Amino acid sequence: MAKQGLLIVISGFSGAGKGTIVKQLVSQYGYSLSISCTTRSPREGEVDGKDYHFKTREEFKRLIDYNGFIEYAQYVENYYGTPRAFVEEEMAKGNHVILEIEVQGAMNIKRQYPEAVLLFITAPSAGELKARLEGRGSEDTKAVEKRMKQAIVESNSMSTYDYIVVNDDLETCVKHIHDIIDAETSKSCHKVDFIEQIKQELKEIGKE
Ligand code: 5GP
DSSP: OOOOOOEEEEEEOTTSOHHHHHHHHHHHHOOEEOOOEESSOOOTTOOBTTTBEEOOHHHHHHHHHTTOEEEEEEETTEEEEEEHHHHHHHHHTTOOEEEEOOHHHHHHHHHHOTTOEEEEEEOSSHHHHHHHHHHTSSSOHHHHHHHHHHHHHHHTTGGGSSEEEEOSSHHHHHHHHHHHHHHHHTSGGGOHHHHHHHHHHHHHHHHO
16 A cells, blocks of 8 residues: 555644744655635635635535535634645645644544644744734734733643644754654554565564
8 A cells, every 4th residue: 555644733822933834844854735725815815725725615615515615614704625626635645734723623534534643833932922922923912912812712622632842943943743644654553564575574584
């Protein structure tokens, strides 16, 4: 049987640096990134098909009806979903696929794909998280408060993730995640074919 790629789920607090980390993982290590569908409007600079597939509510609903998502969730007042076809095709090719999704979606993935690797990204402390959100400049005080409240809710799901990754220094954090993925692929459950091959080879050499 051909080797399946891993499903890697990345969640984290807003302001923890998920977006930048994911971009680095893709550009430095060539992981496949799933581009989600969303009903929210594009923000300035966002490109359809690159940042998200922007959909109307009707289009999104049709995709749900056609079983087009492996998971979808409502977040604030919008819907977000992970397209099934891309993820399944990439995994079948043996590529590791990254999903950058919120916690409800992550839990849903874990139920369907128990071998998925769930990582939660956080700043080193709540104070640092707040400082980063304030430092963005794009958020007013109300928006920062809202995101900090959301972080309290999300923190309740942290213990269900496989790994908690602290983003103190970007480069170190990206390397750390790559090492985690590398270690996951070395688990014996992902090495069934290789183990069989070695066993066979050993038997053949033993006959010589
Ligand atoms: P934003 O609107 O800031 O781009 O994203 C809001 C939240 O939705 C983020 O936490 C992001 O990770 C999450 N998200 C993006 N795409 C998906 C998806 O396909 N499924 C789920 N469940 N969450 C998503």
